[in-house]
Amino acid sequence: MRKFKIVTYGCQINVYESEKFAEFFKSSGLVEAKGIEDADIVLLNSCAVRGKSEQKLYSEVGYINKLFKKNGKPVSVVTGCVATVKEKEIRRIGQKSVALVMKGTRSLKERFDALKQFLGIEFVEQRREVQGVFAYVPIIFGCNNFCTYCIVPFTKGRERSRTKEEVLSEVRFLLDKGTKEVVLLGQNINHYGRDLRYKNGFIEILEEVNKLPGLERLRYLTPHPADFTTDDLKRMQQLNKLCPHFHLPVQSGSDRILKLMKRGYTVSQYEDLIEQVKKLFPEASITTDIIVGFPTETEKDFEDTKRLVLNVEFDKIFLAAYSPREGTVAAKMDGQIEESVKKERLNTLLQIEDEISARKNRAYIGKMTEVLVETVKENEVIGRNPQDKLVIVEGKGRRGEIVSVKVTDADKMHLRGVLRGTQEKDERSALEKTEND
Ligand code: SF4
Numbered sequence: 001m002r003k004f005k006i007v008t009y010g011c012q013i014n015v016y017e018s019e020k021f022a023e024f025f026k027s028s029g030l031v032e033a034k035g036i037e038d039a040d041i042v043l044l045n046s047c048a049v050r051g052k053s054e055q056k057l058y059s060e061v062g063y064i065n066k067l068f069k070k071n072g073k074p075v076s077v078v079t080g081c082v083a084t085v086k087e088k089e090i091r092r093i094g095q096k097s098v099a100l101v102m103k104g105t106r107s108l109k110e111r112f113d114a115l116k117q118f119l120g121i122e123f124v125e126q127r128r129e130v131q132g133v134f135a136y137v138p139i140i141f142g143c144n145n146f147c148t149y150c151i152v153p154f155t156k157g158r159e160r161s162r163t164k165e166e167v168l169s170e171v172r173f174l175l176d177k178g179t180k181e182v183v184l185l186g187q188n189i190n191h192y193g194r195d196l197r198y199k200n201g202f203i204e205i206l207e208e209v210n211k212l213p214g215l216e217r218l219r220y221l222t223p224h225p226a227d228f229t230t231d232d233l234k235r236m237q238q239l240n241k242l243c244p245h246f247h248l249p250v251q252s253g254s255d256r257i258l259k260l261m262k263r264g265y266t267v268s269q270y271e272d273l274i275e276q277v278k279k280l281f282p283e284a285s286i287t288t289d290i291i292v293g294f295p296t297e298t299e300k301d302f303e304d305t306k307r308l309v310l311n312v313e314f315d316k317i318f319l320a321a322y323s324p325r326e327g328t329v330a331a332k333m334d335g336q337i338e339e340s341v342k343k344e345r346l347n348t349l350l351q352i353e354d355e356i357s358a359r360k361n362r363a364y365i366g367k368m369t370e371v372l373v374e375t376v377k378e379n380e381v382i383g384r385n386p387q388d389k390l391v392i393v394e395g396k397g398r399r400g401e402i403v404s405v406k407v408t409d410a411d412k413m414h415l416r417g418v419l420r421g422t423q424e425k426d427e428r429s430a431l432e433k434t435e436n437d
Helices: 012-027 051-071 081-085 087-097 108-119 164-176 201-210 230-237 255-261 267-280 299-312 339-362 420-436
Strands: 003-008 041-046 075-080 098-103 134-138 181-185 217-221 245-247 285-292 316-321 368-376 380-384 390-394 402-410 414-419
Touching: 003 012, 012 041, 012 075, 012 108, 012 134, 012 181, 041 051, 041 081, 051 075, 051 087, 075 081, 075 087, 075 108, 081 087, 081 098, 087 098, 098 108, 134 164, 164 181, 164 201, 181 201, 201 217, 201 230, 230 267, 255 299, 267 285, 267 299, 285 299, 285 339, 299 339, 316 339, 339 402, 368 390, 368 414, 390 402, 402 420
Parallel strands: 003 041, 041 075, 075 098, 134 181, 181 217, 245 285, 285 316, 390 414
Antiparallel strands: 368 380, 368 402, 380 390, 402 414
């Protein structure tokens, strides 16, 4: 029996697509290999957003080529963003071990057809396997924004929304199989439905999904700060399953840099949005993405970013040093910043972020929170609360169950707590002990 292995880099959309590829292979009679060394075919689902992940892909392609030369297997199939823009380089490194390069802009169906041909098999489509308590569901692929640093519009193509019916049918199927939390996905999710001429597509799909019986929690990624409206926020307030977590990628705190990035908002417009979120959702956590060292970024620009970070007090920042991506406008800009400067700025923000994250997490100590159990260990369970904080809980629970937890400790990464029942029992026995003493 032929064996496959899938290696995934990058975003949640790639994670979703890799799940689909795994189903495809299994439905076609292949079995999953333990590792690359054990496989006949390795599918590499690549990411081109940063230079680092592109390099990782090349080194995997090179490693597979070495194995292939020695053992006559495995072969690699490369898809995703790097496959869209760097086919030549992939084939140069992987030589004969590269069986297929499938552009990430092609639909899953087209890529399944190419695989069918290559494998010489008949594939009977089966519905999605469901393993997790939460599942990703893409609602829009691609992006039309062309932020000047970003390769995504080139690698994933222009915006293509799935119809409402298609999305709802997939979510219903997942809920039927026991999924509790659904994360709707899109590169710029606020644009959902524009290509299908839906009027308020994004907020309406949230409202529709929110109504589905069996759903406990609803999240979405990634919104664009320029496209959020007050009306969206007000309508979101009515959605009882929507988690109070806003991921609002700001990228820089300098108006000059935001303009060069072509982000479509100013710092004060972003701050207004944050203010509205904080007012309408006082319990919400707010996270962001920031790029340091964008071409021409001065100390003053960086100071502006620092000021924004200190003012907003994000729960978490996904920080990255600017990485030039061939083909984008920013890669050709004058004033590229030295790596040592980017590193220094990155470290400065990391330190600030660590301190703020720890402080914000510690504010949960003594409070109750609800955790959806994802992992069960012998004497603890791990999951996330509605604000998307990772919580380690002392006590027993079942996967997929939502437990009430009293937070007893916290650091910059997680919260720790005990099940409400356990906490009450401990307090009672402490009291009994004191009384007996
Ligand atoms: S919105 Fe900008 S950063 Fe986000 S995927 Fe589109 S082009 Fe890239």
